[in-house]
Amino acid sequence: MMPRYIKIFLTLILVASLGLASVPGSLQAKAPAGAKATPVIKVTVEDSPEVTRVKISGSSNLVYNLKKSSDWLIVTFRALAGLKLEKSPFTSQVVKSVDLAKSPEAYLLIIKAVSPDFSFSHSIRKSPFELTIDLKLKNRVAAKETKPVETPAKTPPPASGQVNPPPAVNQSVERAGQGLTSSQSEKKAFKTIVIDPGHGGIETGAKGNYGTLEKDITLEVAKKLKERIEGDLKYRVVITREADVVVGLERRAAVANNNKADLFISIHANGSKRAKARGSETYFLSLNATDEESRRLAYFENNSGELENRLGEQDFDDLKLILWDMAQSAYLKQSSQLADFVQNQLNQLLNTQNRGIKQAPFKVLTGVACPAILVEIAFITNPEEEKKLQSEEFQTQVAEAIYQGLSQYFQLYEKP
Amino acid sequence: MKNNRNKKKKLRALLILFIVLAIIIMIFLFGSRKEKIRHERGADRTDQVTGKKADLPMKQVTLFFLSDTDGLLHPEEREIPESDLSGEARAVVEELIKGPQTGLMRIIPENTRVRQLFVTADGLAYVDLSRQVTEANFYGSSGEMAVVYSIVDSLAYNFKAIKKVSLLIEGNERETLGGHVDLSNPFQPDYSLIAR
Ligand SMILES: [Zn+2]
Numbered sequence: 001m002m003p004r005y006i007k008i009f010l011t012l013i014l015v016a017s018l019g020l021a022s023v024p025g026s027l028q029a030k031a032p033a034g035a036k037a038t039p040v041i042k043v044t045v046e047d048s049p050e051v052t053r054v055k056i057s058g059s060s061n062l063v064y065n066l067k068k069s070s071d072w073l074i075v076t077f078r079a080l081a082g083l084k085l086e087k088s089p090f091t092s093q094v095v096k097s098v099d100l101a102k103s104p105e106a107y108l109l110i111i112k113a114v115s116p117d118f119s120f121s122h123s124i125r126k127s128p129f130e131l132t133i134d135l136k137l138k139n140r141v142a143a144k145e146t147k148p149v150e151t152p153a154k155t156p157p158p159a160s161g162q163v164n165p166p167p168a169v170n171q172s173v174e175r176a177g178q179g180l181t182s183s184q185s186e187k188k189a190f191k192t193i194v195i196d197p198g199h200g201g202i203e204t205g206a207k208g209n210y211g212t213l214e215k216d217i218t219l220e221v222a223k224k225l226k227e228r229i230e231g232d233l234k235y236r237v238v239i240t241r242e243a244d245v246v247v248g249l250e251r252r253a254a255v256a257n258n259n260k261a262d263l264f265i266s267i268h269a270n271g272s273k274r275a276k277a278r279g280s281e282t283y284f285l286s287l288n289a290t291d292e293e294s295r296r297l298a299y300f301e302n303n304s305g306e307l308e309n310r311l312g313e314q315d316f317d318d319l320k321l322i323l324w325d326m327a328q329s330a331y332l333k334q335s336s337q338l339a340d341f342v343q344n345q346l347n348q349l350l351n352t353q354n355r356g357i358k359q360a361p362f363k364v365l366t367g368v369a370c371p372a373i374l375v376e377i378a379f380i381t382n383p384e385e386e387k388k389l390q391s392e393e394f395q396t397q398v399a400e401a402i403y404q405g406l407s408q409y410f411q412l413y414e415k416p
Numbered sequence: 417m418k419n420n421r422n423k424k425k426k427l428r429a430l431l432i433l434f435i436v437l438a439i440i441i442m443i444f445l446f447g448s449r450k451e452k453i454r455h456e457r458g459a460d461r462t463d464q465v466t467g468k469k470a471d472l473p474m475k476q477v478t479l480f481f482l483s484d485t486d487g488l489l490h491p492e493e494r495e496i497p498e499s500d501l502s503g504e505a506r507a508v509v510e511e512l513i514k515g516p517q518t519g520l521m522r523i524i525p526e527n528t529r530v531r532q533l534f535v536t537a538d539g540l541a542y543v544d545l546s547r548q549v550t551e552a553n554f555y556g557s558s559g560e561m562a563v564v565y566s567i568v569d570s571l572a573y574n575f576k577a578i579k580k581v582s583l584l585i586e587g588n589e590r591e592t593l594g595g596h597v598d599l600s601n602p603f604q605p606d607y608s609l610i611a612r
Binding site: 081199269270276360364 | 521537540542554558561591592598
């Protein structure tokens with residue numbers, strides 16, 4: 001008799017502890033935020049005779065979305081504060097690489113196949129999260145479908161696929177082009193300079209004691225700089241805004257990239273809580289280099305040529321920005337040289353205090369895929385400099401200094 | 417029959433015993449887990465306390481404020497109550513908001529509140545500030561840099577466990593404070609902005 005009771009008893013205990021085993025999960029959820037860990041996804045890739053299986057297992061349940069475009073299969077994970085990728089090394093006949101990229105709203109796992117001719121199916125299991133994707137290459141029947149994808153790096157993408165630039169951009173392009181040559185195809189023979197007047201619209205930037213707004217000064221100086229450059233008929237100019245409107249920071253970088261800019265110059269007036277802060281300085285990007293970013297950078301470097309070829313695809317508007325997220329990292333050296341030339345000219349022409357060239361993690365510069373600087377003309381929060389900034393004469397001098405600086409840069413570093 | 421009833425009685429008794437046991441197990445699991453968390457945090461804390469015993473109620477920290485003289489960040493010592501890592505980190509940011517006691521400058525806009533502060537296991541501190549932190553007339557590049565790095569440098573300098581700092585506004589990721597410094601990636605400290 002007794003052994004049977006013991007048996008029942010033990011079974012009950014076993015059931016009880018199994019039931020309790022699920023408790024830690026909810027306890028963890030209740031644990032203070034300090035103990036919260038970044039979700040991790042583990043990715044394995046395995047070929048079998050029929051399909052190539054990509055298994056994504058998550059440390060927690062994730063909201064995802066799948067999208068195929070050309071030879072990429074993109075898994076989007078939304079609403080996450082962070083995400084870490086752990087991948088096991090693999091060799092596959094179908095999958096070339098697996099990488100994680102970050103966009104403002106989501107994390108993207110980019111599965112790159114050897115060819116665009118693949119189909120895929122997927123299945124999902126939750127708690128624990130496991131997304132299984134099977135990729136299969138289609139039989140290559142028609143050889144005629146294979147088109148040359150390679151285009152020379154400096155040739156603009158075909159007009160049909162080109163992302164529509166803002167109207168202002170178009171005008172500038174044409175005007176500069178007409179002054180030089182009637183041939184559309186020779187456009188790229190001229191360097192393209194993108195001028196970015198800081199702030200705009202409700203985003204006023206810093207404010208001076210006399211009520212001067214940074215956004216107004218930057219636009220005035222940018223217009224003068226545009227005129228100065230165009231007057232010389234040497235370069236093509238694109239401006240990121242021509243009026244008092246809001247333009248997003250990523251949009252500004254995208255304008256530069258979509259126009260295949262050779263230089264990007266962001267114009268600002270500085271602000272400080274210290275009323276006596278004064279002087280001019282020129283910035284180029286600094287990186288908060290983290291492991292994740294270096295990985296993304298490596299991805300960008302390995303794929304930038306290809307990215308350029310894809311620029312035309314409308315569909316890729318979002319992804320473009322994302323993968324160009326850290327584009328500026330590849331141009332830091334040139335950017336520092338450009339900063340040096342421009343700062344020297346500011347010192348010579350402006351009679352303001354020289355604050356030198358500096359590095360900072362400025363949002364507007366991170367996505368720009370060419371040498372890029374941010375010029376802080378003078379302090380709008382310093383009453384004396386605020387008055388200077390308002391003066392047409394001073395603004396013209398600033399435009400002249402920046403122009404001289406960038407011309408020197410082109411002469412010395414960009415021989416045709 | 418009698419035997420059967422007897423069996424049922426015994427079963428019922430066992431069931432009650434089981435429920436009691438289950439409760440005991442649950443209390444045990446829950447309790448030990450809590451203790452484990454407390455223990456981990458305790459370890460964090462003793463790590464940072466240099467030359468002081470963990471049971472002392474106050475802890476000395478170094479805060480970095482902007483100097484009106486040279487435009488660089490300067491240190492100011494301060495005592496904060498001892499607590500767990502996120503509690504102490506929160507106190508540091510709150511002291512920065514209150515402003516300096518010596519001749520340095522208060523730069524984080526008035527009425528800014530720390531909504532939440534937590535530190536992940538791999539050393540990323542999330543500092544969630546109220547929207548007032550974005551409301552300042554002086555947010556040019558220099559102004560933004562001073563506010564961001566007084567927070568980032570103060571946290572990283574005082575707490576070894578904090579390697580990177582991410583700033584959130586009203587619980588959300590935001591691009592910038594006023595159009596310049598990128599808030600969408602975590603910051604590593606930049607001690608070059610501190611006076612030598
Ligand atoms: Zn600005």
